[in-house]
Amino acid sequence: MCGIAGIFHCGIPKPVDPARVTRMCDAMVHRGPDGEGVWTAPGVGLGHRRLSIIDLAGSPQPMASSDGRAMLVFNGEIYNFRELRRDLEASGAVFRTNGDSETILAAWRKWGPECLHRLHGMFAFAIYDLDRRELFLARDRLGVKPLFTAMMSDGSIAFASELKGLLAHPLLRREIDPLAVEDYLAWGYVPDHRSIIAGVEKLPAGHYRLLRHGASPAPAVRWWDASFAERRQEKPADLEAELLFRLREAVTSRMVSDVPLGAFLSGGVDSSSVVALMAEASAEPVRTCSIGFDEASLDETGYARQVAERFGTDHRERMVSSGDFDHLDTLAGMFDEPFADASALPTWRVCELARETVTVALSGDGADEAFAGYRRHRFHAGEERVRSLLPRALRGRAFGALGRAWPKLDWAPRPLRAKTTFQSLAGTGEEGYARALAVTAPELRAALYSDAFHRSLGGYHAERPLIDLMQAAPARSGLDRAQYVDLKFWLPGDILTKVDRTSMAVSLEAREPLLDHRLIEFAATLPEGLRIRRGQGKWLLKHAMERYLPREVLYRPKQGFVTPIAQWLRGPLASRARAIGRGGALARTGWFDEGRVAALAEQHIAGRADHSRLLWQLIMLDRSLTRLGVA
Template sequence: MCGLVAGFVNSKTNLYPQSQFIEMTETLHHRGPDETGYYFNNDNTVALGHKRLSIIDLANGQQPAASDCGNVQIVFNGEIYNYKELKQTLVKLGHTFHSDSDTEVLLHCWLQWQHDCLKHLNGMFSFVVWDQAANLFFAARDRLGIKPLFWTKTDDNSIYFASELKSLILNDNNKTLNTSAIHDYFSLGYVPEPKCIYDNYNKLEAGHYISAHLDDITNAEPVQYWDCLDSINKHLSETPDSDIDNGLKTLTDSINMRTVADVPVGAFLSGGLDSSVIVSTMSKTSKVCTYSMGFDTKEYDESADAQTTANLFNTDHTDIIVSANAFEYLDDIIDMFDEPFADNSTIPTYLISKQAAKRVKVVLSGDGADELFLGYRNYRMLKLETQLRRIFPKPIHNVIFGSLAKFYPTLAWAPQFLRAQSTFKSLTGDIIDNFHEAMSLNSDCQTQLIFNSEFNTKNNGYSSKQIFQNLAAKVKINDPIKKAQYIDFKTYLPSNILTKVDRTSMANSIEVRVPFLDHRLVQNWIGHASNENIKGSKSKLLLRKIAKNLLPHKILHKSKKSFTSPMDEWFRMMPPEKVRDIVDIDTLSKAGMFNTDHIENLITLHLKGKNNLGMSLWSIAVFARFLKKANAKN
């Protein structure tokens, strides 16, 4: 696991000075504190920088790595889990190796198959290749977007890549904020790929690559090489026992592949189904170091469940408790993400990664299982909404459900799924728009109120729901749950969940591996009909069948509990002046885009207990701190 920076320009211009490029690479020291390497070609038109976190073949595997002839150079962030099998294949094809590193295997995969090498890789990765003989550069990101890759094209016809945005913006004193990305953030809590918070900066989307000749950089654009959509549209309606058996074999293989390392390996453990499956499998071959997170607010605390599972599998378990002083980490969040990022589980994920880094360099996590096997409550609510819509003819939806929405109380204090008024009101609208609202920190109406009229005019009616609608339209199956699942795989999973895990872990120089996002599992299981995973209040039924012999009944059928922070309670534990200090009205006012009177009102409503607006306030506080550090123009 590492950090990389790469730059390419045509022969008519020059790259940034080498000293500046080295400075860009050094911003990624946390991603690879073990070794540093550089490559600059003679013409100063190609530069590669690398920071290494040594995981495989500690003595070798230095980067940039070069072919024997010296014509091909590569920088690589991630792990290729099937590198040993690929190495055997390549040896039979006549390749010679000088190390046992997966980097060298990846280099030879490029030499053998060029662009088609991506079809052979099982792993999480972003990498950049410079092929001098072909005058070609190639950059790629893994299928699910586990590892990040940012890029930008500059006015002087050059292109730069980096593992984190901070490297690319280091010396840009004229960067401007992207209006639609700001709106996306306040809606969803993150900036969805391929956008960045700044104009002219991009995230290479999951399952994409960029390839171009040095004299044709202007036309370098992303190309998609993989998408889970094909598997979703297969829509498998029945699952024979043989498929369940094969699913267990593939999942076990995926977990075991991700324990291969020349450094200590541990696991995050919540006590729920997903992490327990991983720990159960790992504990069959060795004693596992496990880590869990607890909260000082009891209803959010799963530490007791994690301890029960740790005892069951005799792990070496560590548990930490997070309290309201977590607000002290606001600056760390901005430094980690380089963009506003409002997932309220970021701080606990950062702290548990910091704890794990004291003993291990690699951790396995259960991320991705809820998206793959439909574990989120929103999927179950979509199923209920779909069933209600089928009972009543469409022409009377507005009449019946609109009247019921007015009749029932709002119940703003209650969890979302208990708010009858919200439920009935949603039945009068478009089902994907409803899913968008369920996934949003702030509704479209609330988001618009946060900004002043000048910003709203500039935004010109844009909403992130357009992203959801465009993605849903690609799913051929007339099942809103499968449409929502595809939306999550293209937005929430790569841009929120995996981004959070990557930045918080790498800020602590440890690597997190996610077995449930092995592309073989995704291809085999994402296409199953939603009713195979959801029945009534039960979800992830196929995973429970796959894992039936791995876990006791109590864990196997435990209800999901979201990994989230008690943000509402934390804000109310503070005096009003402290809340206003964190939200930072002064900075917001200077930005010239916010309706600060409305934001003041949100603070008052929340502190009086009239509405639960903790996440809205948190999203505003994060953005204010981002603005304070960004030095960017509107």
């Protein structure tokens, strides 16, 4: 796991200052404290910060191919590099190291861009081919590893693993993109089709770019996609057997490491399943760690402890309290862009805990997206059945009126909180799912914005890109489309961004076995009844794991990595909530109606409404703007 950066001139191959590349890499030293390197040639410069995981003594980067005609900087892990290496050696390739980096170079020299289909792993890398005079930028299938790019005023394209790497480039203009603010208010993060800094782009998951000297910058090319267009026809028992095989394959392939390895254990189905299969494959006790909360109703350490005892793991725990939010600036600095998933704090803390004893940790991320594990998946499938029975015009009139009339009862029992459901049923499935995913509804966002900020949006609405993506999904049903958009939009923008930045902040490599692309492709072909059955999401996964895990772990209500932010904003963090609209970077932008923001804060503190997610969004936006120095 590492940090990479570089500069490439698409036009005239001007000299690249190695000191500039060094500064970009030094801004990401946390991603690679074990080594550094810079290489330059006319029109190109590549930089690298290394976190040593495989082939500790060898594999320095930037790395030259065995023939010296290609140079690589690489962030990630290729899990099948040994098998791939044997195939390449059989066709004449010569290797000087024992790591996966050189395997990528040999694969590129033999197959060009087609090499990507042979790589199993998580990665973002850049290869400069001296013969072809071109730069190849590539990102893994699901977007586990990030890659930011920007066109500079001197005609060069700069790239880096994190936005802070680009921010170290003196020619990058620090101008906020207002559309990214609208995206952020909708989703709680800036999705991959946008960046908070105007002109900065993120290479999409499963895409590559091929840039040549003397040519206009080429757009990104999609090389992989998930498809829900097919259905498996085998018996459930046979599909369950195949699922277990693929789970074991995914977990064991990610246990290869030359440094200490462990796992995150929340006590939920996903992380518990990973730990169970690690324990099955390991002769030594698996090292596990968990984070708990000082709010008893949200603390899951008891379940994690139960799983740890069942498999005899070397288990460690730590508690998170509201006092940890004294580190807001540190948290904002990890992400560069505003990021409002409040579970980032405990994720960072569990990464810190893991790093005390291991350098690599396996996580349970990805199963909810692949196997329909979120509550919103069950709701959406049910709503789609209602939509199929009633004409759009009738639904629009009936449910639209109910949605407008029904009060927003955040405090009430769940069956009485029907406003969002009625609003969702009034529109299309895509519109309804966009509303289900949104942190802040479009009506509330519109009420918050100032007139000047409304004009800067030019009629743009954050839901549109998600709806378009969902409508174009290779899918057969509404549930398929919901899962597809989760894999393509929510997963890289929120979940994987959170895990990458918080783990890399403490120089820890996080691996996601449940995002093995072969497992994802298999899950996408499962009949809906094996994903959701009798109100249970992830049905086949849970059924397959019954031989390993107790029923109280498998079938208890899903809680997720929930942070008690609502309670904290009414207690120890109430002063921060009140201060959002007064002074500070956010107030200076003029984007929001300060009176409206203040009223929302007081409603939340008094317990009349739950605005915790919105207030947390605004707090993190304020801290991010301060860190970026743009307001």
